Amino acid sequence: xxxxxxxxxxxxxxxxxxxxxxxxxxxxxxxxxxxxxxxxxxxxxxxxxxxxxxxxxxxxxxxxxxxxxxxxxxxxxxxxxxxxxxxxxxxxxxxxxxxxxxxxxxxxxxxxxxxxxxxxxxxxxxxxxxxxxxxxxxxxxxxxxxxxxxxxxxxxxxxxxxxxxxxxxxxxxxxxxxxxxxxxxxxxxxxxxxxxxxxxxxxxxxxxxxxxxxxxxxxxxxxxxxxxxxxxxxxxxxxxxxxxxxxxxxxxxxxxxxxxxxxxxxxxxxxxxxxxxxxxxxxxxxxxxxxxxxxxxxxxxxxxxxxxxxxxxxxxxxxxxxxxxxxxxxxxxxxxxxxxxxxxxxxxxxxxxxxxxxxxxxxxxxxxxxxxxxxxxxxxxxxxxxxxxxxxxxxxxxxxxxxxxxxxxxxxxxxxxxxxxxxxxxxxxxxxxxxxxxxxxxxxxxxxxxxxxxxxxxxxxxxxxxxxxxxxxxxxxxxxxxxxxxxxxxxxxxxxxxxxxxxxxxxxxxxxxxxxxxxxxxxxxxxxxxxxxxxxxxxxxxxxxxxxxxxxxxxxxxxxxxxxxxxxxxxxxxxxxxxxxxxxxxxxxxxxxxxxxxxxxxxxxxxxxxxxxxxxxxxxxxxxxxxxxxxxxxxxxxxxxxxxxxxxxxxxxxxxxxxxxxxxxxxxxxxxxxxxxxxxxxxxxxxxxxxxxxxxxxxxxxxxxxxxxxxxxxxxxxxxxxxxxxxxxxxxxxxxxxxxxxxxxxxxxxxxxxxxxxxxxxxxxxxxxxxxxxxxxxxxxxxxxxxx
Ligand SMILES: Nc1nc2c(c(=O)[nH]1)N[C@H]1C(S)=C(S)[C@@H](COP(=O)(O)OP(=O)(O)OC[C@H]3O[C@@H](n4cnc5c(=O)[nH]c(N)nc54)[C@H](O)[C@@H]3O)O[C@H]1N2
Ligand SMILES: Nc1nc2c(c(=O)[nH]1)N[C@H]1C(S)=C(S)[C@@H](COP(=O)(O)OP(=O)(O)OC[C@H]3O[C@@H](n4cnc5c(=O)[nH]c(N)nc54)[C@H](O)[C@@H]3O)O[C@H]1N2
Ligand code: SF4
Ligand SMILES: [Mo]
Numbered sequence: 001x002x003x004x005x006x007x008x009x010x011x012x013x014x015x016x017x018x019x020x021x022x023x024x025x026x027x028x029x030x031x032x033x034x035x036x037x038x039x040x041x042x043x044x045x046x047x048x049x050x051x052x053x054x055x056x057x058x059x060x061x062x063x064x065x066x067x068x069x070x071x072x073x074x075x076x077x078x079x080x081x082x083x084x085x086x087x088x089x090x091x092x093x094x095x096x097x098x099x100x101x102x103x104x105x106x107x108x109x110x111x112x113x114x115x116x117x118x119x120x121x122x123x124x125x126x127x128x129x130x131x132x133x134x135x136x137x138x139x140x141x142x143x144x145x146x147x148x149x150x151x152x153x154x155x156x157x158x159x160x161x162x163x164x165x166x167x168x169x170x171x172x173x174x175x176x177x178x179x180x181x182x183x184x185x186x187x188x189x190x191x192x193x194x195x196x197x198x199x200x201x202x203x204x205x206x207x208x209x210x211x212x213x214x215x216x217x218x219x220x221x222x223x224x225x226x227x228x229x230x231x232x233x234x235x236x237x238x239x240x241x242x243x244x245x246x247x248x249x250x251x252x253x254x255x256x257x258x259x260x261x262x263x264x265x266x267x268x269x270x271x272x273x274x275x276x277x278x279x280x281x282x283x284x285x286x287x288x289x290x291x292x293x294x295x296x297x298x299x300x301x302x303x304x305x306x307x308x309x310x311x312x313x314x315x316x317x318x319x320x321x322x323x324x325x326x327x328x329x330x331x332x333x334x335x336x337x338x339x340x341x342x343x344x345x346x347x348x349x350x351x352x353x354x355x356x357x358x359x360x361x362x363x364x365x366x367x368x369x370x371x372x373x374x375x376x377x378x379x380x381x382x383x384x385x386x387x388x389x390x391x392x393x394x395x396x397x398x399x400x401x402x403x404x405x406x407x408x409x410x411x412x413x414x415x416x417x418x419x420x421x422x423x424x425x426x427x428x429x430x431x432x433x434x435x436x437x438x439x440x441x442x443x444x445x446x447x448x449x450x451x452x453x454x455x456x457x458x459x460x461x462x463x464x465x466x467x468x469x470x471x472x473x474x475x476x477x478x479x480x481x482x483x484x485x486x487x488x489x490x491x492x493x494x495x496x497x498x499x500x501x502x503x504x505x506x507x508x509x510x511x512x513x514x515x516x517x518x519x520x521x522x523x524x525x526x527x528x529x530x531x532x533x534x535x536x537x538x539x540x541x542x543x544x545x546x547x548x549x550x551x552x553x554x555x556x557x558x559x560x561x562x563x564x565x566x567x568x569x570x571x572x573x574x575x576x577x578x579x580x581x582x583x584x585x586x587x588x589x590x591x592x593x594x595x596x597x598x599x600x601x602x603x604x605x606x607x608x609x610x611x612x613x614x615x616x617x618x619x620x621x622x623x624x625x626x627x628x629x630x631x632x633x634x635x636x637x638x639x640x641x642x643x644x645x646x647x648x649x650x651x652x653x654x655x656x657x658x659x660x661x662x663x664x665x666x667x668x669x670x671x672x673x674x675x676x677x678x679x680x681x682x683x684x685x686x687x688x689x690x691x692x693x694x695x696x697x698x699x700x701x702x703x704x705x706x707x708x709x710x711x712x713x714x715x716x717x718x719x720x721x722x723x724x725x726x727x728x729x730x731x732x733x734x735x736x737x738x739x740x741x742x743x744x745x746x747x748x749x750x751x752x753x754x755x756x757x758x759x760x761x762x763x764x765x766x767x768x769x770x771x772x773x774x775x776x777x778x779x780x781x782x783x784x785x786x787x788x
Contacts, residue, residue, distance in 0.1 A: 004038075004039075004093055004118070006093075006115060006118040006119070008111050008112055008114070008115040009112065009114060009115075009661055009670070009671070010671075011671040011672070011673050011710070011712075012671075013661075013670040013671060014668070014669070014670050014671030014673070014674070014712060015668075015669045015670050015671075016667060016668060016669075016674070016690075016712070016714050017667040017668075017669065018667050019260075019262065019665060019666050019667045019716075019717075020262040020664060020665045020666075020667070021262060021265050021266055022262055022265060022266035022267065022268050022279075022280050023233030023234075023237070023240060023261075023262045023263035023265075023266070023267055023268070023665060024079075024080070024233070024237065024240060024263075024267055024268050024269060024270055024275065024280075025268035025270060025275060025276070025280065026268075026270055026276050027664070028079070028080040028237075028270055029080070029270045031080050031083075031084075032049075032078075032079075032080045032083035032084070033045070033083075035083065035084050035087045035659070035660075036048075036049065036083055036086070036087045038087070039087040039088070039090075039091040039092070039093070040086075040087055040090045040091060040092060041092060044090050044092070044543065045087075047542055047543065048086045048090050048515055048542065048543065049076065049078065049083060049086065050075070051542050052077065052078045052082060052083075052086060053067050053073065053077040053078055053082070054073060054077060055070040055073070055537075055604040055605055056540070056604070057539075057540065057542070058514050058515060058539045058540055058541045058542065059408060059409075059514060059529045059537070059539035060078060060082040060085065060086075060408060061085050061086075061089060061167055061408050061513065061514040061515075062081055062082050062084075062085035062408060062654060063081075063082075063235060063236050063405075063406060063407070063408060064166075064404070064405035064406060064407060064408050064409070064410060064411060064531050064532045065236045065237075065238050065239055065404070065531065065532065066215075066216050066531040066532060066533045066535055067531070067535075067537075067605075068216060069605055070604040070605040074271060076271070077238075078238070079237030079238050080237060081234065081235075081237055081651075081654070082237070082238075084652075084654075084659045084660075085654055086515060088117070088494075088654070088657060088659060089121075089493060089494075089513040089514065089515050090513075090515045090543055091120050091121065092120070093118065093119065093120025093121070094120045094121055094122075094123050094546065094547065095119040095120050095121065095122045095123065095494070095495050096123050096124070097123070097124050097126070097136070097137045099119060100126055100134060100135040100136070100137075101134060101136075103134075104133045104134050105128055105132075105133060105134065105135065105500050106133065108495070108499075108500055109497075109500045109501075112658070113470065113496065113497055113656060113657075113658050113728070114658035114660075114661070116494075116495045116496055116497065117494055117495065117496065117657050117658060117659075119494075119495050120494070121493060121494060121510070121513075121546035121547065122492060122493065122494060122495060122508055122510040123510060123546065123547035123549055123550070124137045124510065124547065124549045125137065125138050125139070125140055125143045125507070125508065125509050125510060125549070126138065126507070126508045126510075127143065127146070127505065127506070127507050127508075128502075128505070128506040129505060130504040130505055135499075135506075135508065138507070140551065140559065141563075143507055143509060144559045144560055144562070144563035145563055146487075146505065146507065147462075147487070147489055147507065147560050147563065147564065148560070148563035148564040150460050150486055150487040150505070151183065151460060151564050152564060154459065154460065156184075157183050157184030157185040157439070158184075158185045158187060158439075158443070158444075158457075158458075159457065159458055159459050159460065160183070160185060160187065160458065160459075160460040160461075160462065161185075161187040161189060161443075161444055161449040161452065161453075161458050161460070161461055161462070162176065162179075162180045162185070162187060162188050162189075162462045162464070163188075163189050163190065163446070163449065163461065163462065163463045163464065163466060163468055164176060164188065164189075164190040164191070164413055164418045164463075164464045164465065164466070165190070165191045165407065165463070165464065165465035165466025165467075165471075166190065166191050166192065166195070166405075166406060166407025166408065166409055166410025166411075166413055166465075167407055167408060167409060167465050167466075167514075168409060168413055168418075168464050168465055168553055169409060169412075169527035169528060169529060169539070169553065169554075170409065170412045170413075170415070170416050170527065170528045170529060170530065170536070170587065171527050171528065171554055171580045171583045171584065171587075172464065172527070172552075172553035172554050172557060173409075173412065173413040173416035173417070173418050173464075174416040174417065174583055174586065174587050174590075174591070175553075175554055175557045175558060175561075175576060175583060176188075176418065176464055176553075176557050177416060177417040177418050177419075177422075178417075178430070178434070178561075178571070178586075179557055179558075179560065179561040179564075179565075181417075181427070181430060181436075181438040181439060182434070182436055182438075182561070182565055182568070182569050182571060183564060183565065184439055185439055185443055186420050186421075186422065186438075186439050186441065186442055186443030187420060187443035187444045187449065187452075187458070188417075188418050188419060188420050188422075188443055189420060189443075189444055189445045189446040189448075189449045190410070190413060190414070190418050190419075190446070191406070191407060191410060191446075191466055191471060191655075192410050192413070192414060192418075193420075193445040193446035193447070193744070193745060194373075194446055194471060194472070194473075194745060194746055194748075195369070195372065195405075195406050195407070195410060195745075196368075196372055196403055196405060196406070196410070197372065197445075197740070197743040197744070197745040198371070198372040198373075198374075198377030198378045198380075198381055198740045198742070198743040198745050199367075199371075199372055199377075199381050199403040200414070200743070201378050201742050201743040202377075202378045202379075202380075202381035202382045202385065202742075202743075203381065203385065203401065203403070205382070205621070205627065205629070206382050206385040206621070206626060206627050206628075206629060207385060207394065207401070207613045207619055207621065207626050207627075208612065208613065208619045208620030208621040209611060209612060209613065209620065210414075211403075211411065211534055211609075211611060212400065212401060212402045212403055212404075212532055212533055212534065212611075213394055213395065213400035213401045213402075213611060213613050213614040214364055214399075214400035214401070214402045214533060214614070215533045215534075215535070215608065215614075216242065216533060217397075218364055218397060218398050218399065218400055218402075219242050219243070219245075219246045219251070219364055220242070220245055220246050220249050220251075220398075221249065221362065221397055221398035222246060222251045222360075222362050222363065222364045222398045222399065223250070223251060223252065223359075223360035223361050223362045223363065223398070224251065224252050224253075224254060224356055224357065224359075224360035224362070224363040224364070225243065225246060225251055225252075225253050225254070225363070225364045225366060226253075226254045226255075226256065226357075226363060226364070226365045226366065227253065227254070227255045227256070227257075227264065227284075227366045227367075228255075228256040228257070228295060228365070228366070228367045228370060228371055228384075229256065229257065229295065229367050229368055229369060229370015229371040229372075230257075230366055230367055230368035230369070230370060230404055231257070231259075231261045231263060231264070231368075231370075231648070231649070232263050232264070232366075232404070233261055233262050233263015233264065233267070233651075233665060234261075234263060234649060234650075234651045234665065235368065235406070235649060236368075236404055237263070239366075239404070240263055240267040240269070240283070241267075241269060241271075243267065243281075243283055244267055244269055244281045244283075247281060247282075247283075252285045252286075252356060252360070253283055253284050253285050253286075254284070254285065254286050254287075254288070254353055254356050254357075255283070255284040255286070255287045255288070256287075256288045256290050256295065256298065256353075257287070257288075257289070257290065257370060258289055258290055258291065258292050258370075258646070258718055258719050258722055258724070259289075259676075259716075259717070259718060259724065260287060260289065260717055261665070262665035262666075263283065263665070264283050264284050264287065265282075265283060265284060265287075266279070266280045266281065266282055266283060267280050267281050267283050268280030268281075269281070285356070286352060286353055286356060288343075288345055288349060288350075288353055289344070289345075289717075289718075289719055290343050290344065290345060290719070291342065291343055291344030291345075291644075291719045291721065291722060292644045292646050292719070292722040292749065292750060293342075293374050293375075293376070293636050293644065293749070293750045294342045294343035294344060294345070295343075295370075295371055295380045295383075296342075296376050296379055296380040296383055296631065296633055296634065297338065297339045297342035297343050297633045297635070298339070298342075298343045298345065298350065299380065299383040299384055299386070299387055300330070300331050300334055300339070300383060300633060301331075301334060301336070301339045301343070301350050301354070302350070302353070302354045302357055302387055303327070303331040303383070303386060303387055303390060304331040304332060304334045305350070305351060305354040305358070306354065306357060306358060306387070306390050306391065307328050307331055307332060307390075308332075309358055311357070311358040311390075311391065312390050312391065313390070313391050313392030313393075315392070316389070316391075316392030316394075316617075317389065317390070317392075319617075320389075320394075320617055320619065320625055320626050321389050321625050321626045321627070321628050322623045322625045322626075322627055322628065323627055323628035323629060323630070324389075324628050326628075326630050327386055327628040327629075327630055330630045334633075338633060338635060339633075341635060342633060342635045344719045344720070344721075357387070357391065360391075361398075362393065362396065362397070362398035362399040363388070363391065363393045363399055364393075364398070364399060364400055364402050365384050365387070365388060365393070365400070365401055365402060366402040366403075366404055367381070367384065367402070367403055367404070368403070368404050368406070369406075369648075369749065370646075370749060371384070372740070372743075372745060373646075373647075373740070373745065373746065373747055373748045373749035373750075374740060374747050374749055374750045375634065375636070375738070375739075375740055375741060375747045375750060376631070376634050376740070376741065377740040377743060377745060377747070378740055378741060378742035378743050379629075379631035379634075379741070379742075381403075382629045382631060383631060384401065385401065385626065385628070385629075386628045386629070388400070388401055389626050389628055394613050394614075394617065394626065395613050395614055395615070395616065395617035400614065402532070402533075403532070404532050405531075405532040406655075407655075408514075408529060408531075409529040409530060411530045411531070411532060411534070412528070412529050412530030412536070415530055415591060415593075415594075415609070416587065416591060417430075417590075417591070420442055420443035420444055420445050420448075421442045421443075421445075424440065425592075426590070426591075426592075427440060429589070429590045429591075430590055432589075433586055433589050433590050434569060434571055434586075435569065435570070436569040444458070445744055446472060446746075447472075447473070447736060447739055447744050447746065448744070449461075450472060450473075450474075450477065450478050450481045450736060451481075451736070453481035453482060453484055453485055454477060454480065454481040454484065456484065458485065459484075459485050459486045459487070459503075460485060460486060460487045460488075460489075460503070461482060461485050461487070461488045461489070461502070461503065462488075462489040462491070462560075463488070463489065463490045463491060463492075463498065464491050464553065464557070465491060465492065465493075465511075465553075466498070467496040467497060467498045467655070467656040467657070468482070468498050469482060469496075469497050469498040469501055470496065470497050470498065470656035470728040470731065471655060471656055471728065471731075472731070472746075473731055473734035473735070473736055473738070473746040473748060474706070474731070474732065474734055474735055474736040475728075475731045475732040476706075476732055477736050478736075479501045482498070482501055482502050482503065483501055483502065483503070484503075485502070485503035485504070486503050486504050486505065487502075487503045487504065487505045487506075487507070488502030488503040488505075488506050488507070489507045489509060490502070490506075490507065490508050490509070491509045491511050491553060491556055491557075492508060492509070492510065492511065493510065493511060493512075493513050493546075494657070495508075496656060496657070497656075509551075509556050510547070510549070510550050510551075511550060511551060511552065511553050511556060512541070512545055512546075512550050512551070512552045512553070513541070513546075514539055514541055515541045515542065515543050516541040516543050516544070516545045516546065516550075517540075517541055517542065517543065517544060517545065518541065518552045520552070520554075520555065520577060520578050520579065520580070521577075521578035521579070522578050522579040524540075525552070525554075525579075525580045526538045526539060526540040526580070527539050527580065528584070528597075528601045528606070530609065533608070534608055534609040534611055535605075535606055535607070535608050535609075536594075536600070536601055536606045536607055536608070536609060537601065537603075537605060537606025537607075538601050538602060538606065554576070554577055554580060554583070555577050558573040558574065558576055558577040559577075561573045562574065581598055584597045584598045584601065585597075585598065592610075593609040593610045594609075613626070636750055636752075638721055638752055639752070641685065641754060642752050642753060642754050643677060643681065643721060643722060643723040643752075643753055643754075643755070644721060644722045644723070644750055644751070644752060644753075645675075645695065645722070645723045645724065645725060645730065645733070645750075645751045645752070645753045646722065646723070646724050646748075646749040646750065646751075647724075647725060647726065647727040647730045647731070647733075647734070647748045647749060647751070648724055648725075648726065648727065648749075649726070649727065650662075650663035650666070650668065650672065650726050651663045651664060651665050651666070653726075655727075655728075656727075656728050658672070663726075666716075668714070671712075672726050672729060673710055673711045673712060673729060674711055674712050674713075674714045674725065674726070675693065675695065675711040675712070675713055675714065675723055675724070675725040675755075676714050676715075676716035676718055676723060676724040676725065677713060677714070677715065677716065677718065677722075677723040678715070678716070678717075678718050678719070678720050678721075678722070679715035679716075680720065681720060681721065681723075682713055682715055685755055687713055687755065688713075689713060689714070689715050690712060690713065691712075691713045691757070691758075692710050692711065692712055692713070692757075692758035692759075693710075693711055693713055693755040693756060693757060693758055694707055694708065694709045694710065694711070694755070694756050694757070694758050694759070694760050694762070694763040695707065695708045695709075695711060695725070695730065695733055695753045695754075695755065696753060696754045696755075696756055696760075696762060696763060697733045697735070697751055697752060697753050697754070699735035699737065699738065701737075702735070705762060705763070706732055706733050706735065707732065707733075707762070707763035708725075708729060708730050708732050708733050709758065709759075709763050710758045710759075711725060711729075711758075713755075723753070727748065730748075730751075731748070733751050733753060734746055734747070734748045734751055738751070
């Protein structure tokens with residue numbers, strides 16, 4: 001098997017240039033092909049890319065952007081970052097047992113996340129036994145026995161936690177939650193807890209369902225598309241094609257983002273001549289460079305102006321909402337000085353944008369992490385619902401609420417019951433179908449699982465995909481939490497940091513990816529997934545597995561279940577493994593909206609799940625109406641000498657998987673440890689372009705500082721007082737308790753930081769860290785001022 005020699009990189013090669021004023025274009029195609037050829041060779045590149053997102057092919061494992069209807073798909077129905085994701089999984093590089101013999105765990109830990117990922121697909125189940133220095137191979141049966149032994153040795157099932165990353169198929173997710181509940185716990189944290197949890201909570205409470213109320217064609221008939229807190233040019237690139245088409249049909253676009261992201265500025269569609277040689281399409285008609293965390297105030301200001309102009313859909317408000325009068329009263333008394341302070345925008349800018357809303361009959365509101373990862377994330381999204389209600393933009397073609405999901409199947413996993421607070425009705429259905437009593441009390445989410453491990457209450461961690469250690473907040477705390485457990489099990493395709501810091505025993509169970517054929521006893525299987533617009537469809541991988549020793553996620557989960565539960569509850573795990581139709585059969589009876597699942601999912605293009613507000617303007621809330629909720633504006637007060645830091649993605653990563661070192665739209669090449677700040681703030685804080693700094697934050701009640709070391713300062717067009725740097729390098733700065741009210745989602749886009757010259761004593765691991773002078777102690781705790 002081939003191995004590319006991958007050198008680890010050094011931040012010394014970092015280069016900073018000018019940001020781009022457009023996204024995609026011919027460079028995107030060149031990068032897609034180059035990465036494919038480098039990592040997979042020509043045959044696999046052609047084979048995979050031609051089947052990517054086709055009706056009979058496999059679903060892109062990158063983001064959850066929906067596909068056009070089967071008759072309307074291009075031959076190349078993917079983007080640069082979809083191609084990179086495929087290359088990353090279908091690579092011909094392999095991390096074999098010999099590789100693990102050559103590298104101790106400590107040695108692996110001295111390398112970057114980028115280097116770890118570049119070692120290729122893991123080929124064998126591996127174990128690091130208690131006290132061992134290296135991973136060694138282990139047979140599947142022994143591995144399952146080991147997991148079963150630990151699980152059955154617990155005093156109570158709640159001492160285990162079962163994490164899911166959003167790439168797992170519906171079949172794997174359903175099997176996993178069934179196993180966890182049959183074992184006896186609702187401890188089913190997932191990446192959604194760190195992603196769109198604020199959305200799910202806000203939408204559930206306001207409109208009765210935590211999902212988007214639009215389908216893809218709605219974008220084409222919208223008058224106005226609002227894009228807030230989202231960077232589609234990098235994270236949902238095919239969205240730009242849809243936006244280009246929407247603009248051709250007359251839509252206008254309002255963007256709300258502290259950064260002037262290239263993909264929000266101009267799009268050069270590489271599939272059209274204009275995109276290759278011309279200037280491309282202008283995306284944003286009006287851009288509001290909102291201050292980080294200023295969206296709640298901004299949306300209330302929009303509301304105030306719509307009320308003032310009586311640009312309201314009164315019949316909708318009367319028939320379908322509650323709380324309108326209180327909301328109206330609240331926005332009528334807004335303090336505009338505070339709005340301007342919170343948003344960093346002028347009243348004139350806000351008024352221009354509000355006029356776009358006023359003049360639109362059909363508005364789609366799109367958002368992502370820029371709104372959810374804040375203390376007031378839930379309130380902000382409820383405010384967006386208020387705006388949508390005010391103009392009747394729910395359940396009408398061309399209009400709606402569009403939380404754009406991250407991981408390709410994060411939404412499907414929730415639908416299948418990966419949810420620590422799944423509704424009782426779901427548990428009733430499970431009970432009816434399988435005849436056991438599922439646990440009824442809520443389980444641990446991501447943050448509570450970390451607390452549980454930290455406090456010794458959780459001693460077994462199982463991860464179905466993902467990279468928990470790097471994705472979660474407060475890296476040092478999370479690392480110590482994982483290391484305090486008895487057993488960590490990682491069901492993974494590729495090596496990552498979570499494999500290097502785990503329990504006394506650490507297991508890696510290597511699994512098939514989306515690109516691969518999945519053959520079980522009854523023959524070749526397909527799986528199903530759900531995109532951001534509730535559309536469910538099948539996915540079939542074309543390639544031979546990376547190693548004959550790999551097992552599918554379903555095979556691994558049923559193997560663990562058999563070993564742990566034996567025939568307790570009489571669930572036919574072997575039958576489900578042999579034929580995934582049996583899993584889908586169970587799904588059809590347990591999961592709402594999935595009746596006739598097998599037939600519907602097999603249709604080309606699949607089927608769309610029901611969504612009462614979208615379909616019939618019915619709302620499954622306490623009042624039976626859409627609930628307009630009043631939220632006080634919280635202004636995050638950033639003390640002098642501090643900046644409000646948001647953590648975001650570069651163009652060359654998928655979450656914690658670092659594909660490469662090029663964030664070309666922002667002018668960054670060859671490195672990642674940069675912090676973008678306003679030129680005048682850099683000077684005001686006593687630094688110069690190019691200086692290296694440590695980032696420091698404090699949290700009330702803690703006696704130590706949190707540090708992220710050695711970032712190059714890059715002057716950038718961000719609002720004064722704010723900064724941006726990449727995730728996961730900055731995760732050590734996110735205090736575990738710094739979460740959104742109501743959703744417990746880490747508030748990783750509003751961290752109050754202080755800069756200090758790189759190498760400072762304060763951040764020296766051998767030096768003074770942990771003993772900060774009491775004067776400095778509380779300086780970085782965000783102080784929240786409520787304004788009513
Ligand atoms: N290529 C690629 N694709 C991906 C991913 C990836 O890592 N790489 N990740 C996937 C996942 S899991 C997810 S969740 C999505 C994430 O997709 P995004 O949410 O687009 O990802 P982020 O990079 O976190 O960027 C958030 C955007 O919000 C803006 N922002 C930050 N703070 C604020 C604020 O206070 N207000 C406003 N209005 N804007 C703000 C930032 O400037 C940035 O443009 O992408 C998915 N797709
Ligand atoms: N500071 C900060 N922190 C954040 C965020 C942020 O914006 N800022 N974003 C948050 C968000 S939105 C998310 S979604 C989380 C992401 O959190 P996770 O989902 O936990 O992280 P990923 O990096 O997507 O996981 C990558 C790993 O998944 C494994 N993998 C890949 N494909 C497969 C597969 O098909 N099957 C299996 N079993 N394993 C596979 C590989 O081993 C790979 O190393 O991070 C969150 N953390
Ligand atoms: S937009 Fe998302 S789902 Fe579509 S090809 Fe690109 S990365 Fe994949
Ligand atoms: Mo996400």
